[in-house]
Amino acid sequence: MELTRRELLKSAAALTAAGTLSQALPGSSQAQTTQKKDLVVAQGGDISKLDPHFSTSSNDIRWSFNIFDNLTSRHPDGKLYPGLALESKLQSQTVWTFKLRQGVKFHNGDPFTSADAKFSIERTYDPNAKTMVATVFTTIDKIEAPDPYSLIIHTKKPDPLLPARLAFYGGQIVPKKYLESVGNDAFNARPVGTGPTRFVSWVKDDRLTLEANPDYWGGKPDFDKLIVRSIPETAPRVAALLKGEVDVITQLPPDQEDRVTANASTRVEGALYAGLYVLAVNSKRPPLDNPLVKQALSLAIDRELIVKELWKGRGVVPSGPIAKGDNFFDPKLPPLAYNPKEARERLKKAGYKGEEVFIETTVAYVSQDKAMSEAIAAMWKDVGVNVKVEVIEYSVRAQKNREKSFKGVFWSDPTSTLGDPDGMMWRLLGPGGPQDYWRESKFDELGAAARFSVDEKFRAEAYAQMTKVFLENFPWLPIIQPYEDYGLQKYVEFTPNPNQQFEIRRFNFKFRRA
Amino acid sequence: MRGLLPFLAQRLFRALIALWLVSTVVFVVMRLSGDPVPLLLPPDAPISEMERVRRELGLDRPLPVQYAVFLRNTLKLDFGRSLHFRQPAFSVVSGYIPATLELGLTAFFLAALVAVPVGLLSAMKRNTLLDHAAMGFALMGQAAPTFFLGILFILLLSLKLDLFPTSGRGSWSNLVLPALTLGAFTMASIARLTRSAVLEVLRADYIRTARAKGLGEALVVAKHTFRNAAIPILTITALQFGTLLGGAVVTETVFSWPGIGRLAVQSIYNRDYPVVQCTVFLAAVMFIVINFIVDLLYGFLDPRARVG
Numbered sequence: 001m002e003l004t005r006r007e008l009l010k011s012a013a014a015l016t017a018a019g020t021l022s023q024a025l026p027g028s029s030q031a032q033t034t035q036k037k038d039l040v041v042a043q044g045g046d047i048s049k050l051d052p053h054f055s056t057s058s059n060d061i062r063w064s065f066n067i068f069d070n071l072t073s074r075h076p077d078g079k080l081y082p083g084l085a086l087e088s089k090l091q092s093q094t095v096w097t098f099k100l101r102q103g104v105k106f107h108n109g110d111p112f113t114s115a116d117a118k119f120s121i122e123r124t125y126d127p128n129a130k131t132m133v134a135t136v137f138t139t140i141d142k143i144e145a146p147d148p149y150s151l152i153i154h155t156k157k158p159d160p161l162l163p164a165r166l167a168f169y170g171g172q173i174v175p176k177k178y179l180e181s182v183g184n185d186a187f188n189a190r191p192v193g194t195g196p197t198r199f200v201s202w203v204k205d206d207r208l209t210l211e212a213n214p215d216y217w218g219g220k221p222d223f224d225k226l227i228v229r230s231i232p233e234t235a236p237r238v239a240a241l242l243k244g245e246v247d248v249i250t251q252l253p254p255d256q257e258d259r260v261t262a263n264a265s266t267r268v269e270g271a272l273y274a275g276l277y278v279l280a281v282n283s284k285r286p287p288l289d290n291p292l293v294k295q296a297l298s299l300a301i302d303r304e305l306i307v308k309e310l311w312k313g314r315g316v317v318p319s320g321p322i323a324k325g326d327n328f329f330d331p332k333l334p335p336l337a338y339n340p341k342e343a344r345e346r347l348k349k350a351g352y353k354g355e356e357v358f359i360e361t362t363v364a365y366v367s368q369d370k371a372m373s374e375a376i377a378a379m380w381k382d383v384g385v386n387v388k389v390e391v392i393e394y395s396v397r398a399q400k401n402r403e404k405s406f407k408g409v410f411w412s413d414p415t416s417t418l419g420d421p422d423g424m425m426w427r428l429l430g431p432g433g434p435q436d437y438w439r440e441s442k443f444d445e446l447g448a449a450a451r452f453s454v455d456e457k458f459r460a461e462a463y464a465q466m467t468k469v470f471l472e473n474f475p476w477l478p479i480i481q482p483y484e485d486y487g488l489q490k491y492v493e494f495t496p497n498p499n500q501q502f503e504i505r506r507f508n509f510k511f512r513r514a
Numbered sequence: 515m516r517g518l519l520p521f522l523a524q525r526l527f528r529a530l531i532a533l534w535l536v537s538t539v540v541f542v543v544m545r546l547s548g549d550p551v552p553l554l555l556p557p558d559a560p561i562s563e564m565e566r567v568r569r570e571l572g573l574d575r576p577l578p579v580q581y582a583v584f585l586r587n588t589l590k591l592d593f594g595r596s597l598h599f600r601q602p603a604f605s606v607v608s609g610y611i612p613a614t615l616e617l618g619l620t621a622f623f624l625a626a627l628v629a630v631p632v633g634l635l636s637a638m639k640r641n642t643l644l645d646h647a648a649m650g651f652a653l654m655g656q657a658a659p660t661f662f663l664g665i666l667f668i669l670l671l672s673l674k675l676d677l678f679p680t681s682g683r684g685s686w687s688n689l690v691l692p693a694l695t696l697g698a699f700t701m702a703s704i705a706r707l708t709r710s711a712v713l714e715v716l717r718a719d720y721i722r723t724a725r726a727k728g729l730g731e732a733l734v735v736a737k738h739t740f741r742n743a744a745i746p747i748l749t750i751t752a753l754q755f756g757t758l759l760g761g762a763v764v765t766e767t768v769f770s771w772p773g774i775g776r777l778a779v780q781s782i783y784n785r786d787y788p789v790v791q792c793t794v795f796l797a798a799v800m801f802i803v804i805n806f807i808v809d810l811l812y813g814f815l816d817p818r819a820r821v822g
Contacts, residue, residue: 046780048598056556130570132555135563169556188600204599204609205772205780206683231681231770232780235665239673239680395548395785402552402564432560 032265033514034491036247039223039504042237044251046205046230051188052172053124053131061169062250062502063208063228068172068193071098071117071151072163076271076495076503078325078419080163084112084173084194085151090454093158094141098151104217106175107198114145119176121153121166129184136170157452160459164418168499196221196505205230219506226504241266241487248492250502252485253367254312260487267490270314270483274416274498275424276323277366278476279359279376279409283438288357288408292350294474297357297409298336299343300383301376307480310371314485318478320467321429325498327420328463336478343383354386358408361389362397366413372479373411401434409477415499421463422451429475438475525809529802536798540791541584545577550597550785571597584791593792598781603788607774607796613683614773617766618758620689621697626751629701633708633747637716638735648705655702660761664695664768681770692769696761700754707750711743718742744815752808756801 045059052064073083085098104112121143124133139159144152155162165171173194179187191199196218197210208228214220229246231237238256241249242263252260252268260266287293303317317335322328357380361373373389380387390407392400400406412435416424426447428435443466450462470476486496493510497503551564551573568574572583587594593603632652636645658666671691672680678690715721716739724738725731762775770776774793781789 048784049600054600130567132567135556135559185601203772204606205770205776206613229682229770232776233665233768233770236668236681236768236770239668243673243676243680245680245682393548394783395550395553398552399549402549402561434559 032490033512034489035513036491036511037223038225038227039248039492039509039511040227040229040246041248041250041502042229042231042240042246043249044230044232044234044237046232047202047208047228049188050191050199050202050208051184052174052191053120053129053133053170054184054188055132056169058500059230062500063197063210064172064191064193065195065501066197066226066504067191067195067199067210068174069104069195070167070171070173071100072167072171074164074167074419074497074499074501076497076508078274078498080167080419083167084117085166088163091152093454094155096153096155096159096162098153100149100151101217102149104194105215106178106194107192107213108175108178110175110177112173112175112194113148114151115148116176117151117173118143118145119179120173121171123174124170131170133170136165136168139165158454159452160454160456161418161420161422164420164423168417197226200225216506221504221506222510223504238487241489244489247489248494249487251367252487254310254314254485256487257312257314257485265490267488268485269488269494269496270485271496271498272316272325273413273482273484274323274325274419274500275414275481276318276321276476276478277369277372277411277413277480277482278478280406280412280435280476281409281437281474282404282406283473283475285406285408287350287352287355290350290352291473292346293352294477295472296343296346296350296352296383297380297385298474298477299339299346300379300385301336301477301479302338302379303336303479304338306372306375310368310375311480311482315480315482318481321425321470321476321478322421322463322467323416323424323481325419326416326424328460330464330467333467340379340383347384352385354384356408357385357387358406359387359389360392360397360400360406360408360410362392362394362411365394365397366411367482369411376479404437412476414476417499419499421466422447425466425470425476426451435475438473440469440473443469443473525806529806532802533795533798537584537588537791537795538581540794541581541787544782544785544787544790545580548785549573550787553784554597588791588795593795594788596781596786596789598784598786598789603786603792606789607777607792610772610774610777611796613771614759614762614766614775617689617692617696617771617773618755618762620693621758622700622755624693625697625701625704625754629704630708630747633705634712634735634740636705636709637712640713645709649709652702652705655698656706658698660695660699660764661768663698664692664765667691667695668768681768683771692765692771695768696758696765699761700758703754703757704747704751708743708747711746712739715739715743741815745812748808748811748815752804755804759797759801 043059043062047060047063048057049055049060050064052068055061070083071085072088073081075081084101084104086101087099089097091097100114100117106112121137123129124131124137139155141154141156146152153162175192178192196213196216198213200209200211202208210226212221212224231240234253234256237249238259240246241260257268260268281288281294283289307313307315307317316324319333319335359373359377361369363370377387377389414424414428427433430447431439431444446462446466450459453459484496488494491512493512495508551567554567555563591604595601596603596606599606632648636648639645668680668691671677678687682688721734721738724734762773763779766773766776767779778790778793781793
């Protein structure tokens, strides 16, 4: 059922006149400013854990990034800024020194010192702590805390991306003293950090209530309370926004955007996803072991059409394996081409004889996956590929991923966790990585060298060369770099973060006041 | 009430068998259907890391061993620790039960209070406009999928007419739409069944006798008809409570109501074995208890059942 804008306005006006608005917000439905003190956000999934070292789910880290601070901080512009560390310096090839912020207090009043930073990072890979982020800091050899406001990190090999690693999940700083005294379970139930919001209460699957930290070193955020609700279904989540029950909703699918834009008091705001949606290829399964076949599959996909029709224009066509906005993204590289004639020729050259190509698609593992699979299957059929679409369930996908038992191509949404190709293509496609289905010695040598080099010029050249190898072999078929969209009340000023952090610090969130 | 003890013992025995079967089916199906570990870790976690977590959670042990442990612990009402929440499963699930009971009981009483009088009235005024209208609505209520009905209510009664909040749990106004959605099917079933049960009784000889001896229609209905029609109505009404528990899965998801139905869906997606097992177990217990109460009620309504 679709409500038109006129109908909505009519009913809103009629009801306002009748004085029956049961949940009325201050001001009318047209309000572009507000006197609100509480920010209400609805997300599409439930919160499972608030201890930042026990979850990497976006539904959890959105909030843990606001209860806790990292040593470094990635802002919505994609750049790294100081967090709890004021300064980071590469002392020698394998030694980083950090100067920490002084006078910062945890929400329980304990002062933040280098002991907390050392404890937090060591906790992630401490076998006894059994965290879910044990693989984030594998490059670290040892950590020293020579005085309360200095931290020295020794890496096993040169690690150019250490400051970037510290900014993302696993890098949240927890209070050593408090955590050790209350234990993991109590800490997860009542987390204490240094971040802009303090924990108040949490009713599972219903709401999480946080309050502004008035003493936050980055300034008190522009609200008194932050209430997070979980509304898993899209239609009720959009309805809650249109009705003014919530100020911000996450995970707004492209087909719902017209409703949000058409409504007088709401708008859409998006960030280009820090990553790509790709069909990852099991290049060990014939005919996908033949690079010519994969080139043909790529050439047969009309990505412009997918962006326009399925995504209502909310995305860009990728040019290779590096996401737009990342280090070493080459803006001069053309978007991946659509050329069905050339696709047919390469299939002929490859000696393709109608072997089955499987698309194992999930439903809503990545947004629009099933619809895109069907569109792509039709495009592949057009050039003569014998394509089969099979639908698999989310946890089956997880299991096949673990066993590397996919039959053909499958959806993946590689996130660029570090804003750098190392944290994306090399992390996933590198030897032993979760999507290691294809090897090419030149790609491997360059990837390994770039990982451990602190020479930016060398790294730029290496990733340019790797992109070339990639585009001949297509271990992924990149399809789209989509926008991640949010629905907002017009009185909310907020810039989404490309990597799904929900940044509501002073620099990024404001209520528009009259 | 002769033979109450053997009756109770037999009931209890059957209940235990049912619980054992339900737990076993859930145990097997959950393990056949997927692995929770990759869902807990970052997508790029290496195999060694996954193996470590599997060991830690006891998922590397052979299935028969896991099953034996599971049975032994279930006897002690220990369902293990939730993989997802990292808390004892029982305490996770029991936290969600009040919300489901609130919604389920409201829907149930709403349904029964509306449906029984409507069904009765429909039967008394058979083939009138009122009867057709009521049964038409009932048919729609039974035919419309819960999901569709829920979204329709949100768009119409909440967004368009602004009568109720769209979702969530809070004041009584939050309860109305989910209770209506959840109760719709039950309401329709009870109304239709009440109508046919009453019609059945109305055809009986003793009703003709009652009328023939000059009893007023009100007395015929109250004393002779309804009491006799009550047994099938009660049976179906009680069984509908099970349907309500099932319907809660969808309704709670649509209205983001924090109950065990939604927890079950979420836990199935997460392959959170302990929570799913605990949820299903407790739902089965609730269902069995309600059926048991109904059996006892028969005795009060129908003297023949006391000895039967």
